[in-house]
Amino acid sequence: xxxxxxxxxxxxxxxxxxxxxxxxxxxxxxxxxxxxxxxxxxxxxxxxxxxxxxxxxxxxxxxxxxxxxxxxxxxxxxxxxxxxxxxxxxxxxxxxxxxxxxxxxxxxxxxxxxxxxxxxxxxxxxxxxxxxxxxxxxxxxxxxxxxxxxxxxxxxxxxxxxxxxxxxxxxxxxxxxxxxxxxxxxxxxxxxxxxxxxxxxxxxxx
Amino acid sequence: xxxxxxxxxxxxxxxxxxxxxxxxxxxxxxxxxxxxxxxxxxxxxxxxxxxxxxxxxxxxxxxxxxxxxxxxxxxxxxxxxxxxxxxxxxxxxxxxxxxxxxxxxxxxxxxxxxxxxxxxxxxxxxxxxxxxxxxxxxxxxxxxxxxxxxxxxxxxxxxxxxxxxxxxxxxxxxxxxxxxxxxxxxxxxxxxxxxxxxxxxxxxxx
Numbered sequence: 001x002x003x004x005x006x007x008x009x010x011x012x013x014x015x016x017x018x019x020x021x022x023x024x025x026x027x028x029x030x031x032x033x034x035x036x037x038x039x040x041x042x043x044x045x046x047x048x049x050x051x052x053x054x055x056x057x058x059x060x061x062x063x064x065x066x067x068x069x070x071x072x073x074x075x076x077x078x079x080x081x082x083x084x085x086x087x088x089x090x091x092x093x094x095x096x097x098x099x100x101x102x103x104x105x106x107x108x109x110x111x112x113x114x115x116x117x118x119x120x121x122x123x124x125x126x127x128x129x130x131x132x133x134x135x136x137x138x139x140x141x142x143x144x145x146x147x148x149x150x151x152x153x154x155x156x157x158x159x160x161x162x163x164x165x166x167x168x169x170x171x172x173x174x175x176x177x178x179x180x181x182x183x184x185x186x187x188x189x190x191x192x193x194x195x196x197x198x199x200x201x202x203x204x205x206x
Numbered sequence: 207x208x209x210x211x212x213x214x215x216x217x218x219x220x221x222x223x224x225x226x227x228x229x230x231x232x233x234x235x236x237x238x239x240x241x242x243x244x245x246x247x248x249x250x251x252x253x254x255x256x257x258x259x260x261x262x263x264x265x266x267x268x269x270x271x272x273x274x275x276x277x278x279x280x281x282x283x284x285x286x287x288x289x290x291x292x293x294x295x296x297x298x299x300x301x302x303x304x305x306x307x308x309x310x311x312x313x314x315x316x317x318x319x320x321x322x323x324x325x326x327x328x329x330x331x332x333x334x335x336x337x338x339x340x341x342x343x344x345x346x347x348x349x350x351x352x353x354x355x356x357x358x359x360x361x362x363x364x365x366x367x368x369x370x371x372x373x374x375x376x377x378x379x380x381x382x383x384x385x386x387x388x389x390x391x392x393x394x395x396x397x398x399x400x401x402x403x404x405x406x407x408x409x410x411x412x
Contacts, residue, residue, distance in 0.1 A: 121394075122396065124399075160396055160399075160400050161396070161400065163396050164395070164396055165391065165394040165395060165396055166394055166395075166396050166399040166400065167394055177390070178390060178391075178394055180387070181386070181387040181388075181390035181391045181394075182387075182390075182391045182394060184383070184384060184387035184388075184391075185371065185384075185387045185388045185390075185391035185392070186391070188327075188371040188372055188373055188384055188387075188388060189370070189371060189372075190328065190366055190367075190369050190370055190371055190372050193330075193366075193372040194366050194367065194372065
């Protein structure tokens with residue numbers, strides 16, 4: 001039997017684009033994706049369980065993980081650490097399950113550096129093409145304002161360069177459908193499959 | 207408005223894998239794909255229309271197209287030429303429609319050479335992993351036969367190297383679903399989208 005390893009999918013995008021809403025809609029459906037469980041130093045709230053909602057750790061433990069590069073990304077937020085444990089992600093992928101991580105752009109770029117074999121999806125606001133027309137056609141804008149807006153749009157595009165896919169969040173259900181297609185298509189990628197078939201065949205010949 | 211060019215999708219695979227059945231099931235559904243229309247020198251049959259079923263041409267015309275590299279691939283079959291006209295494919299893509307071509311492996315490799323920006327999907331028999339077990343475990347096979355079968359399987363895998371995706375034809379509906387996912391995912395590829403967004407933005411600045 002040919003074993004299929006899971007794939008790490010990272011959903012990110014500019015603040016306010018609706019990442020959380022899309023992730024929630026994705027997991028409200030039946031899905032084979034495993035949502036990535038984060039490490040945190042904040043205390044568990046009512047009903048939260050270690051290994052389900054978060055991996056709860058002491059501050060010095062997380063600092064040691066950071067030192068030893070055991071987090072794919074981390075950030076400090078309101079005095080607590082949050083991060084994505086490499087070991088948990090790798091074990092889940094080894095078991096054949098895909099891992100899904102929703103995260104802001106800075107965190108996604110850290111993951112990209114530490115785990116480049118992940119598949120990076122950029123959620124894009126639906127309004128860039130409209131923006132273009134607005135910037136140019138709105139006669140009331142000053143030349144400086146037009147330039148600033150174009151530069152901001154360009155910065156968003158620069159961030160996109162690190163990603164594999166761009167999904168326009170025109171409606172949540174469209175975005176979810178596209179993400180599901182990306183997950184399925186990635187599992188059909190020849191590089192992944194051919195390698196596995198080759199290994200399986202080569203082990204026969206030995 | 208940002209214009210999206212179409213994508214050429216090429217479905218191929220070993221003889222007998224069920225390419226035609228999958229293609230038919232794909233086009234029996236609602237689809238935005240445009241099936242590629244071939245050039246041929248054979249005479250039209252009852253009801254066949256030029257530009258719908260085939261582009262019907264005289265032999266010397268098709269030979270001129272071959273000479274002038276106006277076919278993405280061609281073959282001779284029972285004394286007639288068949289081929290895929292580059293101009294028709296390119297015009298359809300320019301109009302924003304995806305083109306879908308189902309073809310045997312030799313033809314697909316010609317298309318790959320002449321139109322590398324196409325997306326190449328290899329339809330795979332469902333039985334390779336079973337084949338592996340059969341080859342090894344079937345005690346009745348001679349050692350030579352086992353070796354020949356493994357070599358044949360390896361040759362199929364070598365052909366796969368030119369392709370972007372591998373779809374296992376375990377059931378026709380699975381294969382169709384995966385092809386549809388590949389089509390949708392390819393339209394979300396960052397390289398395509400970022401390029402278009404960039405062009406649109408740069409044209410504003412001029």
